[in-house]
Amino acid sequence: MAAHMKTTIVCLTALVLAPAAAPAATASLIPQPVSVEMRPGAFRLQAGTAIVAPPGVAEARQVAGYLASVLAAPTGWQLKVSESTYPLLRRNAIVLGLSGQSPAPVQPEGYELVVTQRGVRIQSPTPAGLFYGVQTLLQLLPPEIESQTRREAAWTVPCVHIVDYPRFAWRGMMLDVSRHFFTKEFVKQYIDRMARYKMNVFHWHLTDDNGWRIEIKGLPQLTQVGAWRVPRLAKWGTREAPREGEAATDGGFYTQDDIREVVAYARQRFVTVVPEIEMPGHSLAALAAYPELSCTGGPFQVNPGSNFYEKVDNAFCPGNEKTFEFIDKVFSEVAPLFPSEYVHIGGDECFKGFWKACAKCQRRMADEHLSNVEELQSYLVRRAEKILESKGKKLIGWDEILEGGLAPNAAVMSWRGMEGGIAAAKMNHQVVMTPTNFVYLDYYQGDPSLEPSTFGRLLLSTCYRFEPTPEGVDPKFILGGQGNLWTESVPTPRHAEYMTWPRGFALAEVFWSPKASRNWDDFASRVEMQFQRLDAAQVNYARTMYDVTLTGVRDVAGKPAVRMSTELTGCDIYYTFDGTNPDSFTAKYSGEPVAIPGDASVVKAIAWRGGRASGRVVTLAARDLTARLERQ
Ligand code: ACM
Ligand code: ZN
Numbered sequence: 001m002a003a004h005m006k007t008t009i010v011c012l013t014a015l016v017l018a019p020a021a022a023p024a025a026t027a028s029l030i031p032q033p034v035s036v037e038m039r040p041g042a043f044r045l046q047a048g049t050a051i052v053a054p055p056g057v058a059e060a061r062q063v064a065g066y067l068a069s070v071l072a073a074p075t076g077w078q079l080k081v082s083e084s085t086y087p088l089l090r091r092n093a094i095v096l097g098l099s100g101q102s103p104a105p106v107q108p109e110g111y112e113l114v115v116t117q118r119g120v121r122i123q124s125p126t127p128a129g130l131f132y133g134v135q136t137l138l139q140l141l142p143p144e145i146e147s148q149t150r151r152e153a154a155w156t157v158p159c160v161h162i163v164d165y166p167r168f169a170w171r172g173m174m175l176d177v178s179r180h181f182f183t184k185e186f187v188k189q190y191i192d193r194m195a196r197y198k199m200n201v202f203h204w205h206l207t208d209d210n211g212w213r214i215e216i217k218g219l220p221q222l223t224q225v226g227a228w229r230v231p232r233l234a235k236w237g238t239r240e241a242p243r244e245g246e247a248a249t250d251g252g253f254y255t256q257d258d259i260r261e262v263v264a265y266a267r268q269r270f271v272t273v274v275p276e277i278e279m280p281g282h283s284l285a286a287l288a289a290y291p292e293l294s295c296t297g298g299p300f301q302v303n304p305g306s307n308f309y310e311k312v313d314n315a316f317c318p319g320n321e322k323t324f325e326f327i328d329k330v331f332s333e334v335a336p337l338f339p340s341e342y343v344h345i346g347g348d349e350c351f352k353g354f355w356k357a358c359a360k361c362q363r364r365m366a367d368e369h370l371s372n373v374e375e376l377q378s379y380l381v382r383r384a385e386k387i388l389e390s391k392g393k394k395l396i397g398w399d400e401i402l403e404g405g406l407a408p409n410a411a412v413m414s415w416r417g418m419e420g421g422i423a424a425a426k427m428n429h430q431v432v433m434t435p436t437n438f439v440y441l442d443y444y445q446g447d448p449s450l451e452p453s454t455f456g457r458l459l460l461s462t463c464y465r466f467e468p469t470p471e472g473v474d475p476k477f478i479l480g481g482q483g484n485l486w487t488e489s490v491p492t493p494r495h496a497e498y499m500t501w502p503r504g505f506a507l508a509e510v511f512w513s514p515k516a517s518r519n520w521d522d523f524a525s526r527v528e529m530q531f532q533r534l535d536a537a538q539v540n541y542a543r544t545m546y547d548v549t550l551t552g553v554r555d556v557a558g559k560p561a562v563r564m565s566t567e568l569t570g571c572d573i574y575y576t577f578d579g580t581n582p583d584s585f586t587a588k589y590s591g592e593p594v595a596i597p598g599d600a601s602v603v604k605a606i607a608w609r610g611g612r613a614s615g616r617v618v619t620l621a622a623r624d625l626t627a628r629l630e631r632q
Contacts, residue, residue, distance in 0.1 A: 028529035029139050030505045031198055031512035032522075033164035034110075041117045045141070045155035047077040050093040055083040057098060059127035062268055064096055067134045074147040074536075075155055089119040094137070099125040109200075110165025113137060115157050128270040129165075132198050136162060143532035151536075168468065170432050171511035172201035172274075172482030173504065175496070178208030178285070179236070179305070179487040181227075181252040186493040188265045190500075193539060195269035197508035202266055203344060203482060205276045206254075209284035209303045209314050213253045214275070218329050221289035227253040229285075229302040235453055236488040239305040248302060259337050267339070274340045274396070277330060280323075280380050281350030284314040293323050295358035305488065310351050318380040319360025328387050335391035342411060345384050348398035350377055370404075378404030385410060396432070399424070411479070418470050425477035433481045438466035439507060441499050442486040446544030447618045454489040460527075460545050461567045463506035464520055483507045494540045501534060501541035502527045524568055546615030548573050548605040552629025553593045560626045561593035566607045571614060575605040581617055582606050596622050 027036055053064035064081045072078055079094075086095045111124040111133035122133030140158060144151040173194045175182065182190075191202050206213045212226030228248035232239040242248070254262070266273045284303050291298025295317040308314070316323045334343060352373035355361040361376060370376050378401070385395040385407040396411040399420025406412070411430035414421030421431040436443075436456065443456035468481040483504055490496050505527055509518070524545065534541050545567045555561040564573045573589035574582040577600035589605070596603065600622050607614045 027140055027158065027160060028526045029136060030523075030526050030530055031509040032517050032526070033136065033162045034514055034517075035161075035163045037161040039116075039159040039161065041159040042156040043115050043117055043120055043159065045071070045075070045157065046092065047075075047079075048092060049077075049079055050090070051079050051081045052086060052090065052093050052095045053081060053083050054096060054098045055085060057127065060096055060098060060130055063127055063130045063134060066131070066268060067094065067137075070138060071145070073149065074145050074151045074153070076150045086121075089114070089116060089121050091118050094120040094122070096130045096133075097121065097123045098127075098130070099123060107165035109169075110163070111136075113160065113162040113164070115140065115160045117159060120157065128200075131195075131270050132164070132166075133162075135196055135198055136164065138196070139533070143529075143536045146533045146536035148538070166198065166512045167514060168478070168480030168511045170201050170480030170482065171199040171508065172203050172432065172434075172480065173199055173500070173507075174203035174205055174276075174434070174482055174484040176205040176208070176485060176487040176490075177213050178205060178211045180491050181211060181213060181250075182487075182493060182496065183252070184254055184258045184262055186496070187262055189493075190496070191262070191266045191269060191271050191273075193497075193500075193537075194504065194508075195266075195271050197505060198512050199504075199508055200271050201274055201480075201482065202271050203274045203276060203484075205278075205486075207276070207278045207285060207346075208282045209308075210305065211251050211253075211302060212285040212289065214259060214277075214334070215253060215255045216330055216333050217256070218333065219290070219326070222286060223253040225289040226285035226302060227251045229304045232304040232306075234305075236305040237307055241306045241308075242301045242304060250304070251302075256333070256337060263338060272340045273338055274342050274344055275334055275338050276344035276346055277334060278346030278348075279327065279384065280316045280318060280347075280377060281314055282346055282348065283316055284308070284312065286326075287314065287316075290326065293317060293320065293326055295319070295354040295361060310353060313354045315350050315352070315354065316380070317358060317360055318355070318376050319358055319362070319364040323380070324383055324387070327384055331384075331387050331391055331393070335388070335393050341394055342396045343388055343393045344413070345381065345388075345395055345397045345401075347377070347381060347401040348415065350400065352377065372404070374404030376404070377401075378407070381410070382407045396430075413482070415484070421478070422470050422473055425473045428477065430479050431477055432479050433468040434484050435466075438463060439481060439483045440486070441483050441503055442488065442490060445499070445503060445542050446547050447549055447620070449620050449624070450547060450616055450618060451544070452489060452495070458503070459549075459567060460503050460506055461520060463503045464510065464518070464523055466507065466510045467515070468510065480511050481507065497540035498542050501539065502530065502545070503542075505530060521569055543615060546607060546609070548607050548615070548618045550603060550605060550618055550620055550625060552625045552627075554629070555593055555595050557595075559595050560622075560629055561595045562603055562625055563593045564589045564605050566614075568607070568609065568614070571607040571609045573605055573607050575603065577603060577622075579604070583613065584608050596625065 051064045053061045068079045111129040113133045114121045124130045142153045144153040212222045228251040230242045230246045231250040287294045288300040288302045294313045296313045399414045412424035413432045425431045443458035469475045469478045551563040553563045574586045576582045606617045
């Protein structure tokens, strides 16, 4: 990596010194803008460069201040921010202009960025567009611009003309802070990083079986009891249940001041924070605090990651009026904290078995003429929608809210594939697409033998193939998409970053860039350039795209064989069956599956690229490979 950085600096220095006729540099931007026209030459940022905001627009002035503060740490310069109207370029200045002051017509979140040797101009109809133009400008500076500490670099920006705007309005990331608690400082960093890639919705999964994370002043037990569980390290789902009298020391929650702080921070980055308060299922932490809201009465304990589903009641009782009083109280405090138009009510994976045996639930079903428990869930969701609407909010929920009948104005977040989203869109409801097989960032991104234990499989290249708008659906109902980081197997901030990047890059591009501009090879090379930025920012990321993927197959004779592949093109794969570490002197993979020798106990493979090992040695016991084969 260090060698790469040196090359970049040298190239950019050469560019500054080069005569005007020098060839234009290339830009390595994520997400790829709608139109990029590189021009020869470069603009050199200096201590005396001015940042100019349009007069009298607080949000635009704040974007200018944001730019000055990002530039300050690595350059050591406090660039002066002033307000003025400059329809054209001003010498040695970065001018932000709101349209009306320029002839360039762009879309609401769109912008036009012009860099010349004299100066930089960003033009947009909105402050949000100016912010996105600023993000592009930052990505045109050398990677060291991401550093939190003073760095030496040639602070130059290649001359360019960019016109850009997003494909989707909802460009989301979800972080689950229930399964593992993440501090508000980390949440802010996470939001900052997603905003760098022009994502604009932060879906905050605040409650679940394993922790209630938001202070509700009128229901203090929710955080006094519900935010804490016993500490466990074993694999999620296999953990020992709380022991008698064991102290619940693992957890945490956000005070309402914390929430306001995060929301304000996000707002400065044009990120809308959508809170999720789960109901009726996934509610064990709430029931540990208020067991009377369950069908069975408890007592309950906040779950530490042990297997309890269908054995312990984790749903609110929709037969009990107290449940609706609770929902009203919670939303009365949640709604004013979040400027978001939507509040997410969860609705997924509710085990309804305890409802079937509950007298109150049965009474409710009879009174309301509900013919099954799905309709009983729908009854609860419809009432939740009315409560939310009374507080000026719209309801969004996971696709299970379709079962038993969709609430009249609800938006649907489709996670069990795209089908729920398609059905909702056909009923003229708004949809956000988050199918497991394209956006679940908790899944393995590399060979499971090399990665920390988790569920499912989602490669970077698969994320990049995601298409949020299905055939035959009116695109106007597809708000956009979202990456979901569930944290059952994500216990630390560093690992949350690792699981998010670079797959978040792929999703950022899917949500922002024109569909026609998608190009995997080009994207992969831009990802490599972005890695230098993450290094400078000290953000963790996965290098799994450099590894080999081993797949068990059967050869023509029906014998177990192994297929080897890499996500990156232009790699050679070398392998062994004798336990030694492969390199460019061992057997080279031809592209056809290789039969596994009968007495081989292990397969090892590595990818080479540009004359060097590109990633890690993947080591798999032959029997594990054949076991994988059997499961396929
Ligand atoms: C979900 O993954 N249960 C929405
Ligand atoms: Zn009940």
